[in-house]
Amino acid sequence: MSEHLSYVGKRMPKPDLAGKVTGEAKYTEDLVIPGMLEGRILRSPHAHALIKSIDISKAKALPGVVCVLTHKDCPEQKFSRSTMAEALPEFAFSGERQDQYILSEKARYVGDWIAAVAAEDIYAAERALELIEVEYEVLPAVLDPFSAMAKDAPKVHDDVKANVAFEMDHPFNTGDVDKAFAEADAVAEFSGVNSRQKHLHLETDAAIAYFEADSRLVIVSPSQGPHLAKKHLTRRVFTDLDDGDIRWISPTIGGGFGARLALGVEPVAVLLARASKRPVRVTSTREEDFSGYSSRTDQHQTIRVAATKDGKLLAVEQKIVSDAGAYLSHSATTSIVNMQKTLGLLRCDNIRGHLTVAYTNTPTTSGFRGYGNPEGAFVFQQALDRLAEKIGMDPMEFRLRNLKQVGDPSCFVPSVLEHTKLEECIRLGAERFGWSQKWTGWGEKREGRYRRGVGMSILTHASGAGGFLLEHSSAVMKVLSDGTLNLIVSPCEMGQGILGALAQVGAESSGLRYEQVRVTTGDTDVTMFDIGSHASRSMLVIGNAVAAAGAKVKDQIKALAVAKFELRQVSATAEQIDVREGRVFLTDNPKIGFDVREIAYDAIYNFGAEGGQIVATGSYLSTSHHPNHQAAFAEVEVDTETGQVTVARYVVAHDIGRAINPLLVEAQLEGSAVQGIGFALTEDFVIDPVSGEVLSDSLLTYRLPTTMDVPDMDNLLVEDPLPAGPYGAKGVGEAGLVNPAPSIANAVYDAVGIRIHSLPMSADKVLWALRHGDQAAKGSSRVSGQHL
Amino acid sequence: MGRVIQPFEFVEPSTIDEALGLAAAEGSRLFAGGCELVLSMRRGEVRYRRLVSIMGVGGLGGFRAHPKHGLEFGAQVKIRQLANHIWVGKRWAALHEAIEQLHPPHIMNMGTVVGNLCSAVPYYDLPTSLYAHRAVIRIGDGRSDRELPIDDFYIGPRMTALGRGEMVTSIFVPPPLADAGSAFKKIYKARRRSNDLHKINAAAYVALDADKETIVDATLVIGSVGAKPVRIAKAETVLRGQSAGHAAYEAAAEIAAKAVEPMTDAAWVEEIRSEWIRLLARDVLEQAASRARSRHDPAEDAHLAF
Numbered sequence A: 001m002s003e004h005l006s007y008v009g010k011r012m013p014k015p016d017l018a019g020k021v022t023g024e025a026k027y028t029e030d031l032v033i034p035g036m037l038e039g040r041i042l043r044s045p046h047a048h049a050l051i052k053s054i055d056i057s058k059a060k061a062l063p064g065v066v067c068v069l070t071h072k073d074c075p076e077q078k079f080s081r082s083t084m085a086e087a088l089p090e091f092a093f094s095g096e097r098q099d100q101y102i103l104s105e106k107a108r109y110v111g112d113w114i115a116a117v118a119a120e121d122i123y124a125a126e127r128a129l130e131l132i133e134v135e136y137e138v139l140p141a142v143l144d145p146f147s148a149m150a151k152d153a154p155k156v157h158d159d160v161k162a163n164v165a166f167e168m169d170h171p172f173n174t175g176d177v178d179k180a181f182a183e184a185d186a187v188a189e190f191s192g193v194n195s196r197q198k199h200l201h202l203e204t205d206a207a208i209a210y211f212e213a214d215s216r217l218v219i220v221s222p223s224q225g226p227h228l229a230k231k232h233l234t235r236r237v238f239t240d241l242d243d244g245d246i247r248w249i250s251p252t253i254g255g256g257f258g259a260r261l262a263l264g265v266e267p268v269a270v271l272l273a274r275a276s277k278r279p280v281r282v283t284s285t286r287e288e289d290f291s292g293y294s295s296r297t298d299q300h301q302t303i304r305v306a307a308t309k310d311g312k313l314l315a316v317e318q319k320i321v322s323d324a325g326a327y328l329s330h331s332a333t334t335s336i337v338n339m340q341k342t343l344g345l346l347r348c349d350n351i352r353g354h355l356t357v358a359y360t361n362t363p364t365t366s367g368f369r370g371y372g373n374p375e376g377a378f379v380f381q382q383a384l385d386r387l388a389e390k391i392g393m394d395p396m397e398f399r400l401r402n403l404k405q406v407g408d409p410s411c412f413v414p415s416v417l418e419h420t421k422l423e424e425c426i427r428l429g430a431e432r433f434g435w436s437q438k439w440t441g442w443g444e445k446r447e448g449r450y451r452r453g454v455g456m457s458i459l460t461h462a463s464g465a466g467g468f469l470l471e472h473s474s475a476v477m478k479v480l481s482d483g484t485l486n487l488i489v490s491p492c493e494m495g496q497g498i499l500g501a502l503a504q505v506g507a508e509s510s511g512l513r514y515e516q517v518r519v520t521t522g523d524t525d526v527t528m529f530d531i532g533s534h535a536s537r538s539m540l541v542i543g544n545a546v547a548a549a550g551a552k553v554k555d556q557i558k559a560l561a562v563a564k565f566e567l568r569q570v571s572a573t574a575e576q577i578d579v580r581e582g583r584v585f586l587t588d589n590p591k592i593g594f595d596v597r598e599i600a601y602d603a604i605y606n607f608g609a610e611g612g613q614i615v616a617t618g619s620y621l622s623t624s625h626h627p628n629h630q631a632a633f634a635e636v637e638v639d640t641e642t643g644q645v646t647v648a649r650y651v652v653a654h655d656i657g658r659a660i661n662p663l664l665v666e667a668q669l670e671g672s673a674v675q676g677i678g679f680a681l682t683e684d685f686v687i688d689p690v691s692g693e694v695l696s697d698s699l700l701t702y703r704l705p706t707t708m709d710v711p712d713m714d715n716l717l718v719e720d721p722l723p724a725g726p727y728g729a730k731g732v733g734e735a736g737l738v739n740p741a742p743s744i745a746n747a748v749y750d751a752v753g754i755r756i757h758s759l760p761m762s763a764d765k766v767l768w769a770l771r772h773g774d775q776a777a778k779g780s781s782r783v784s785g786q787h788l
Numbered sequence B: 001m002g003r004v005i006q007p008f009e010f011v012e013p014s015t016i017d018e019a020l021g022l023a024a025a026e027g028s029r030l031f032a033g034g035c036e037l038v039l040s041m042r043r044g045e046v047r048y049r050r051l052v053s054i055m056g057v058g059g060l061g062g063f064r065a066h067p068k069h070g071l072e073f074g075a076q077v078k079i080r081q082l083a084n085h086i087w088v089g090k091r092w093a094a095l096h097e098a099i100e101q102l103h104p105p106h107i108m109n110m111g112t113v114v115g116n117l118c119s120a121v122p123y124y125d126l127p128t129s130l131y132a133h134r135a136v137i138r139i140g141d142g143r144s145d146r147e148l149p150i151d152d153f154y155i156g157p158r159m160t161a162l163g164r165g166e167m168v169t170s171i172f173v174p175p176p177l178a179d180a181g182s183a184f185k186k187i188y189k190a191r192r193r194s195n196d197l198h199k200i201n202a203a204a205y206v207a208l209d210a211d212k213e214t215i216v217d218a219t220l221v222i223g224s225v226g227a228k229p230v231r232i233a234k235a236e237t238v239l240r241g242q243s244a245g246h247a248a249y250e251a252a253a254e255i256a257a258k259a260v261e262p263m264t265d266a267a268w269v270e271e272i273r274s275e276w277i278r279l280l281a282r283d284v285l286e287q288a289a290s291r292a293r294s295r296h297d298p299a300e301d302a303h304l305a306f
């Protein structure tokens, strides 16, 4: 295809860059609505307690306090924080547990929301919290899923038996797993659990709610999917409201990483705004964000795999016990997606997965970039390495022999895999990394205090969940008189750069100038329906909608250009005309042409004749999840005396289809790899095993990797356009977080012959395992995510 | 659990007297770079109605480092200033390493070294390194001055020996002996209990005789293992007079591992903790001694000092 591309594939600056750099970008906390009150939430100091009484009189009497609300003031039906279920068909939706009130009638974790205050300023609101007198009857708490499901364990929710929030067999279980295990030449097993990684978006949870003059409700919050959030809020929380009664605005978002797919403080803001009849903003602190907001779900897993001696994968079995925390939110769906990605990665005829999700008296867990895939890969990729070791095969070779090919069932099994470049990713990454020189075989003993080792991992991830979620999106384009393109689209810009990539697609497809694209997003009154930015979907789904709109704009310009050429004594049909970079010209004589503004101006300001601005909408419905793939190679150095693991080198090759903007793709890969290295080595969400309090509630004690901790990294792009993608693009937003933990874990094993069963693989755990052998890991501790 | 800080008064006096007078009132506190104070105020651990900045007070900004005369810096000196000074790196390597490993750049730019010490936060690193260098704390009350060895400065977690109406005016760090070196190391952990800290640090100072064969003096300090850094006096005594070599450091490290009190009742916490104490102690001694051996007479490069 000798296709000419003006913008696609180029390293263009993002349109929102200037605002971010200068500080001009307006986040929810920057906005000032005249007459706005400040809202704060009182949180439970107990992991599990009945609320005997709440005395709000003193708080109410404090000057400046406008209203104080408790569970008695909340709507009576329960809801789930997760908004995702709204994008599922009704039959799937009914399985979702609606399990919480805005303000709780019982404290279910340290940090549970008990009361809310709105006051003239934030200081009065804060002081009022201290004046609310709550009488608690402290109950025994369950702090990990296993004791939660034990006989006679205290119940987190009275109506839930044995604290089992959710249970299912993997819907696509297939084959005869027991037979396959019985007949296999080799069987391997690995058990492990990930930690509750924190999203740590720099902007903590916040929302503003107010009523416009016609009493329409406006919500301003950093939502990743305001259209769905609106549906959820009206269907599940404030059922007296309907779609048209709310205008939801997502301004600049200070990071999302999946946290903003669940309702945050928005319902509290609405509750307070309704009660006070004033605009209200509710904010939270970093510490509150640590203890009360969401994190990754800790999924305890056992994975068994079987193979023939020549390396054919015969069976995979995965058992998951997930810890939802106090409320279900995304914990069940992330666990299901874990099974889909884990059991669906490789060719295998016999698969079986089973999931149980338990409630505990710990903070609610939720969706996080990767959505189950990093959790599963940490365990699965180590199980695969164990199996490769048993049959004495290079782990890369073992994976290569079991890759899915085009035509195989895809990872969401009912659909067919239409496109994969995973093999190319593995080969390219291996070559850059030097796998064939660095991998020296199983069981090689290394000497010395500092030992090096290498490991690898592969993945499949979705580019949207077409065929599963409601994957359609629409874009609107209008052309201004100077050839400026107003692009109205629905993704939420959380820093990932999607607006830039969509602007590139918009300019490319319409033929207008990138520099003249003005993107509008984030306001449900302006943008078309879309389920939000997640699941690595925006580029593929919204990008296709933009490309469709752009093609229509280009056609309109071409049609209008015929007359313009005629005025210049040039006769051409629309088919003989092209538009590129803001210029209209003849395809076979590009010198003959003119600036598109001539057409754009006349389209609007054509006094007399039929007027009409150039405007188009484009829609796209994705019916497949169009997987993107990745291979990663890690080299680590283990200090065998302290247990410290250092990543020396990390090479990634990603099956991107086409990189609309390679700069942004590399940034996504780099950023997510750093997040993945934190997940692998340093980030530890520590819950006190007695009180249930979050101990790692600051950036001093929850150790996020910084730029100083980043290893020598290479991000390679494998570009083979996906026919269904906009200009061939696939998604890339999440995948990078998946491979670091398993590849580093496999490299640690190569270096020192031990495997760590829980994340993070911190120095103390590594040293423990070195001293006691990895078999000594005695199962999970009372604190989820920590093996003793 | 995280709080919104209530409004407070912020005053910027220009003399020590004035500053201490203002800070003596109930609900008032001295304020330097604010890195620790703002954090603990926001966490709701402390509350103040008035913060008294010492950053405009005259006479607290002095900074001198000379291989023969020692290192001396006032209460206003930022961590970054020390990090950038060649003599700190050359002669007070333990302090320099502790600073180098303090990663957030803005904390280096805003935070003072004295503020770091006065916070008395048990897991901070600079106190451990300054124990190794046997720093002397100079305390003023506006009229007279007194000096306290750093060993006597901490009286409990987040508690110093400063009396009401007193402040630290400067720190003096004596010059190391001619053939001496120092080192600092730290290590983080993930698994812990509530009363346990998330890291361990260690620092050592080793001075050798002119032949660089015998240890003539040593300091060994372990930090982040309790309310304040712990000097391993017994190890220091044992080291003195011994020939400089692995055996000596190993033996001293064993003593250190046994000397530090456990922090929890969990065997898995304590096993790793005492092993790390041993390793860190051995490594910092080894490193300090190696620096001592590779040194040449400071008089030779004294001309570079100013």
Ligand SMILES: Cc1cc2nc3c(=O)[nH]c(=O)nc-3n(C[C@H](O)[C@H](O)[C@H](O)COP(=O)(O)OP(=O)(O)OC[C@H]3O[C@@H](n4cnc5c(N)ncnc54)[C@H](O)[C@@H]3O)c2cc1C
Binding pocket: A699, A700, B029, B030, B031, B032, B033, B034, B035, B036, B037, B038, B039, B054, B075, B079, B101, B102, B103, B104, B107, B110, B111, B112, B113, B114, B115, B116, B117, B118, B119, B123, B124, B125, B126, B127, B162, B166, B167, B168, B169
């Ligand atoms: C994110 C982060 C990471 C950090 N990492 C590290 C690290 O890795 N290692 C490490 O060692 N430290 C670390 N620190 C600590 C940091 O170095 C200190 O918080 C900072 O140096 C304190 O100095 P300050 O000038 O800001 O003090 P302030 O916050 O202004 O004051 C701290 C305390 O000292 C008192 N005080 C200040 N000056 C005087 C004085 N002259 N006399 C008497 N009392 C006084 C104040 O009243 C207050 O109680 C970190 C801090 C943060 C926030």
